[in-house]
Amino acid sequence: MKHCRLILLIPLILCSCGKSVDNDKIVSNDTLQKSVPAYGDTYIESTIGDASYLNPLLATDSASAGVNNLVYNGLVKYDKDIKLVGDLAESWDVTSNGLVITFYLRKNVYWHDGVKFTAKDVVYTYNRLIDPKVRTPYGADFALVKSVTAVNDNTVRVVYKEPFAPALESWGMGIVAQHVFSNAVGEEFNNHPSNRKPVGTGPYVFKDWKTDEKIVLTYNPNYFEDRKPGQTGRVYPYFNKYVFRVIPDQSVEFLELRNESIDSMGLTPDQYNAYPEYFKKYNKFRYPSFSYTYMGYNLENPLFKDKRVRHALAYGLDKKQVIQGVLLGLGKPATGPFPPSMWAYDPEVKDYEYNPEKAKSLLAEVGWKDVNNDGILENAELYAKTGKLQPFEFTIMTNQGNKLRSTTTEIVQLCLQKLGIKVNIRIVEWSTFIHQYVDKKKFDVVILGWNLSRDPDQYSIWHSSQRKEGQYNFVGYANPEVDRLLEKGRREFDVAKREKMYRRIHAIINDDQPYCFLYYPDSLPVVHKRIQNVELAPAGIGWNFVRWYVPKSQQKYQQ
Numbered sequence: 001m002k003h004c005r006l007i008l009l010i011p012l013i014l015c016s017c018g019k020s021v022d023n024d025k026i027v028s029n030d031t032l033q034k035s036v037p038a039y040g041d042t043y044i045e046s047t048i049g050d051a052s053y054l055n056p057l058l059a060t061d062s063a064s065a066g067v068n069n070l071v072y073n074g075l076v077k078y079d080k081d082i083k084l085v086g087d088l089a090e091s092w093d094v095t096s097n098g099l100v101i102t103f104y105l106r107k108n109v110y111w112h113d114g115v116k117f118t119a120k121d122v123v124y125t126y127n128r129l130i131d132p133k134v135r136t137p138y139g140a141d142f143a144l145v146k147s148v149t150a151v152n153d154n155t156v157r158v159v160y161k162e163p164f165a166p167a168l169e170s171w172g173m174g175i176v177a178q179h180v181f182s183n184a185v186g187e188e189f190n191n192h193p194s195n196r197k198p199v200g201t202g203p204y205v206f207k208d209w210k211t212d213e214k215i216v217l218t219y220n221p222n223y224f225e226d227r228k229p230g231q232t233g234r235v236y237p238y239f240n241k242y243v244f245r246v247i248p249d250q251s252v253e254f255l256e257l258r259n260e261s262i263d264s265m266g267l268t269p270d271q272y273n274a275y276p277e278y279f280k281k282y283n284k285f286r287y288p289s290f291s292y293t294y295m296g297y298n299l300e301n302p303l304f305k306d307k308r309v310r311h312a313l314a315y316g317l318d319k320k321q322v323i324q325g326v327l328l329g330l331g332k333p334a335t336g337p338f339p340p341s342m343w344a345y346d347p348e349v350k351d352y353e354y355n356p357e358k359a360k361s362l363l364a365e366v367g368w369k370d371v372n373n374d375g376i377l378e379n380a381e382l383y384a385k386t387g388k389l390q391p392f393e394f395t396i397m398t399n400q401g402n403k404l405r406s407t408t409t410e411i412v413q414l415c416l417q418k419l420g421i422k423v424n425i426r427i428v429e430w431s432t433f434i435h436q437y438v439d440k441k442k443f444d445v446v447i448l449g450w451n452l453s454r455d456p457d458q459y460s461i462w463h464s465s466q467r468k469e470g471q472y473n474f475v476g477y478a479n480p481e482v483d484r485l486l487e488k489g490r491r492e493f494d495v496a497k498r499e500k501m502y503r504r505i506h507a508i509i510n511d512d513q514p515y516c517f518l519y520y521p522d523s524l525p526v527v528h529k530r531i532q533n534v535e536l537a538p539a540g541i542g543w544n545f546v547r548w549y550v551p552k553s554q555q556k557y558q559q
Contacts, residue, residue, distance in 0.1 A: 035532060035551040036551065037238060037532075037533070037547075037549045038238065038549055038550065038551055038552045038555070039234065039238055039240065039549075040238075040239075040240050040550070040552065040555050041238075041239055041240060041241075041549075041550040041555040041556065041557050042239065042240060042241040042242070042243060042557035043239045043241070043242050043243070043263050043264075043531070043548070044243045044245060044261070044262045044263045044264075045066070045242070045243070045244050045245065045262070045263065045264055045265075046245045046246075046247045046253050046256065046257075046262045046264070046265045047063045047066065047244060047245070047246055047247070048246075048247060048248050048249065048250060048253065048399075048400070048401035048402060048430065049061065049063045049246070049248065049399065049401070049429075049430030049431065050063060050211060050212050050246045050430065050431055051063045051064040051066075051067050051209075051215060051244070052064050052431055052434070052435065053195045054067055054068060054071065054195060054196060054197075054198040054206065054209070054215075055068070055176065055192075055194070055195045055198065056068045056072050056173060056174030056176070057125070057128055057129060057134065057136045057138065057173070057174070057176060058134075058135060058136055058190065058195060060137055060434070060439075060470070060472075061430070061434060062451060063244075063246075063430070066244065067215055067217070067244055068174055068198075068200075069174075069202070070202050070203060070204040070217055070242060070545075071112075071174075071198050071200035071202045071204060071205070071206055071217065072174030072175065072176070072198070072200040072201065072202050073087045073088045073174065073175065073200070073201050073202050074087050074088065074171060074172035074173050074174055074175060075087060075088050075089040075092075075103050075105075075122065075156075075171040075172070075175065076089060076092075076168060076169070076171050076172050077172055078172070078454070078539055078543070079539070079543065080535070080537035080538065080539050080543045080544065081537065081538050081539070082454055082538050082539050084168055084169060084172075086106075087172070088105055088106055088109060088117065088122075088175060088201065089103040089104060089105055089106070089156075089171070090104050090105065090106045091103075091104045092104060092168070094168070097163065098160070098163050098164075098167065098493060099159060099160045099162070099163065100157065100158070100159050100160070101157075101158045101160075101167060101168065101171075102151075102155065102156070102157050102158075103122070103155070103156045103157075103158070103171070104154065104155055105117070105118075105119060105122075105153075105154045105155065105156065106154075106224055107154055108224070108227075108229075109201055109224045110201070110222055111177050111179075111180070111199050111200065111201055112199045112200060112201070112205045112206070112220060113180070113199050115177070115179055116153075117175075117177075117201055118150070118153040118154070119150035119151065119152065119153055119154060119155060119156045120150050120153075120178055121175055121176070121177055121178050122148065122150070122156045122175055123148050123149070123150050123156070123178075124176070124177075124178035124181070124183070125173070125174075125175045125176050126142060126145065126148040127148075127185075128176070128185070128189055129141075129142045129173070130142055130143070130145070131185055131186060131189070133185070133186030133187055133190075134185075134186060134189050134190060135190050135469075135470045136470075137460055137466075137470060137471050137472050138173060138460070140459050140460045140463070140465070140466060141166070141170040141173070141459075141460070142170065144160050144161050144162055144164045144167075144490075144491075145158060145159070145160055145161070145164075146159045146160055146161045147159045158171075162491055163491045163492070163493060164490055164491065165455070165457065165489070165490050165491065165492060165493050165498065166453075166455040166457045166490060169453065169454070169455050174200070175201070176194075176200075177199055177200075180194050180199045181194060196209060197209075201224070202220065202223070203219065203220050203223045203225070203236060203237040203545075203546045204217035204218065204219060204220060204237065204242050205217060205218050205219070205220050212246050212248075213245075213246055214243055214244060214245045214246060215243075215244040216241065216242070216243050216244075217241065217242040217243075217244075218240065218241050218242075219234070219237050219239060219240050219241070220237075221233075221234045223235065223236055223237065223546070225546060236546040236547060237545070237546040237547075237548075238546070238547065238548060238549035238550075239548070239549070239550075240557075241557070245262060247262075247401075248400055248401040248429070248430070249400075249401045250268055250271075250401060250402065250403045251403065253265050254267075254268075254271050254274075257282070257526065258278055260281060260528065263527065263528040263531060264525060264526060264527045264528065264531075265525070265526060266523070266524060266525055266526075267284065267524040267525070267526055268403050268404055268524070269326070269327050269328035269329075269330045269331075269404075269522075269524065270328060271524075272284060272286065272328075272330065272524045273328060279526065281528060281529050281530075282526045282527065282528055282529060283526065283527050283528075283529055283534065284524065284525070284526040284527075285523070285524070285525050285526070285527075285536055285541060286330065286522050286523070286524055287522065287523050287536065287540060288332075288339070288340070288341055288520065288522055288523070289339070289451075289520065289521050289522060289523040290339055290341065290342070290451065290452050290454070291339070291449055291450060291451045291452060291520070291521065292334045292337070292339060292449060292450060292452075292517060292518070292519065292520050292521075293334070293404070293405070293408070293447065293448070293449040293518045293519050293521060294334070294447070294448065294449065294450070294515035294516065294517050294518055295313075295317075295396070295412065295445055295446070295447050295515060295516040295518060296445065296446045296447075296448060296474075296475045296514065296515045297310060297444075297445055297475055297513075297514060297515070297516075298441060298443055298444055298445065298475060298476065299475050299476040299477060299514060300441065300476050301394070301444055303392070303394055303444070304445075306366050307511075307512060307513065308362045308363075308365055308366050309362070309363065309366055309368075310512075310513035310514075310516070311352070311362055311513060312358075312359040312360075312362035312363045312366075312419070313359070313416065313421075313513075313516055314352035314513055314516050315352050315353070315354065315355045315356070315358045315359040315362070316354075316355075316356055316359035316415055316416055316418070316419045316421075317352075317354065317411075317412060317415050317416070317516060318354040318411070318415050319333045319351065319354065319518065319519070320333075320354065321411055321415075322408055322411050322518060322519060323519060325407070325411060326404055326407050326408050326411065326519075327404070327519060327521060327522075330521070330522040330524065331519045331520055331521040331522050332519060332520045333351050333518075333519055333520075334351075334517035334518055334519050334520050335349045335350070335351045335506070335510055335517055336349055336506040336507075336509055336510045336517055337450075337458055337461070337462070337505075337506065337509055337515075337517070338452075338456055338502065338506055339452065339520045340520065342452070342454075342456055343456070343495070343499055344456035344498075344499060344502030344503060344505075344506065345503075345506065346503035346506040346507055348503075348507075349503075349506050349507050349510045356418055356419060359419055360419055360420075363377060363392075363419065363420075367379060367380045367381045368380070368392050368420075370420050371383050371389070372389060375420060376391045376392065376393075376420050376421075376422055377391065377392040377419070377420035377421060378390055378391055378392070379392075391422055392420065392421045392422065393421070393422040393423075393424070394421075394422075394423065394424070394444035394445055395423070395424040395425070395426050395443075395444050395445070396409050396412060396413070396423055396424070396425055396426070396444070396445045396446070396447060397426045397427075397428055397433065397437060397443050397444075397445070397446050397447075398425075398427060398428075398433075398446065398447040398448070399427070399428060399429070399430045399433045399434075399448075400427050400428060400429045400430060400433075401430070404521070405447045405448075405449075406425075406427060408447055408518060409425050409447055410425070412447075413425060438474050439469050439470050439474065440469060441469075441474055441476070447518075449521075456489070456498070456502045457486070457489060457490045458486070458505075459486045459487075459490060460472045460473070461473055462477055462479075462482055462486060462505070462509065463482075463483055463486050463487075464477070464478035464479070464480075464483050465483075475514050475515070477509075477512070477514040479508060479509075479512060481508060482505055482508055482509065482512075485501045485502075485504055485505050485508075486505065488501060489501040489502055489505070523540060525540075525541055525542075527541070530550050530551075530554040530555075530556070531548050531549070531550055532548065532549055532550065532551065533547050533548050533549060534548060
């Protein structure tokens, strides 16, 4: 799972700040970059889960975002230093104390089918984002917009009802083509054929999608980035073709990597620490990710309604064992929804230290006791009234193919077993897991992760209004103070004031424990050495993907 904005704005990024600690590999890659850029070759990326919607307004998963980022553009995007720059918008003005943004769009930008991109496409995209029948989780980012107007073909004026701090960033949302969707609205938009055969303005053009196998894109010869007025012919991207291969198991991915049949993947910690000879033809990187992994409770389940139960589970989990056993030290324990590199992170918020006795004591307070001495906790009050034994038992679900999550689930199972809790594990194929279980709230507990926006506004994850099917608050969290702070935080432009609000949110959510926050993992991407111009920046790698290339002498695939 992902949180919308940064992933939509930055193509192919494992989003984070920080310096690599694998300096030898980076030096060798820099050396390669002295060759002459060349067009051609194919870039093969792997993923453990297939995409769901090739429509940036509907997609809620990182697999879909990885493709959408190459097919679509927003009005703005992040650069290498995580600063907002123009994308489809060449420039903009912010006036009336931030209530009005006027975007000046690039001229001579065309959709992949040859139709010219205009301001009407931006207005159409906005209207779908606020359409109550469109299944988008991003509508909350546009709820404070009063109007979006096409002043002319190349100018869009956005007027806000009240101040909205992440306003500019929100327009990194991919823009869709009005003519492609034929002005479709509601369910017609949700089910439109273009959600599987997209037409965008991005560097790559959709060619083919074989479900659970691969998605194939080809280069856009008319891509606008760095194109000078009047210039004809191809500028970027350098790769002729991009292939997004679905390999639903990280171990199989690694075998494919060793066979050089894929060009990049995100490594697991044990893969990262594998024998050096495995990476003779690859450059690997390590940097703190802008993400976290969590264990989320279905708060509509009576088992988890009492906060003391959630606290007990936090005290009963040995996070050090997770960090060392799962991440091999390549990450940090998580205390809340903001990673340490974000200014909203509160270093004063303490983690729940491993304390099984305290966990048992809290569970006893709530009435969970081993009434028949079988080693499993039961509902003592129910037993006293009816003589029925209701064991403390639930199922943790996570997605197939993710070794870190499945191993974490097993550690959780063992830790909670020591408390007298029976934990079952269910591993489900990615798309089914998200759409049939998470979206529909048919789960007890899930282990998932969020990739985060650089702005700390997490309204769509934590606000109580965002609990409908397909929205991000699928655990059903509701706290009036958090709601108020989220609403206030997105209306405040003063960073110092916002910092206080979000640090308070960090503390409250840490205490409420709607999630047991597990860890902030390091990003561990690897890229084949024949691919050059790969540069690690504060934004990670991938921010300049259209400039990646393979020298003619090292190209291995023909168009």
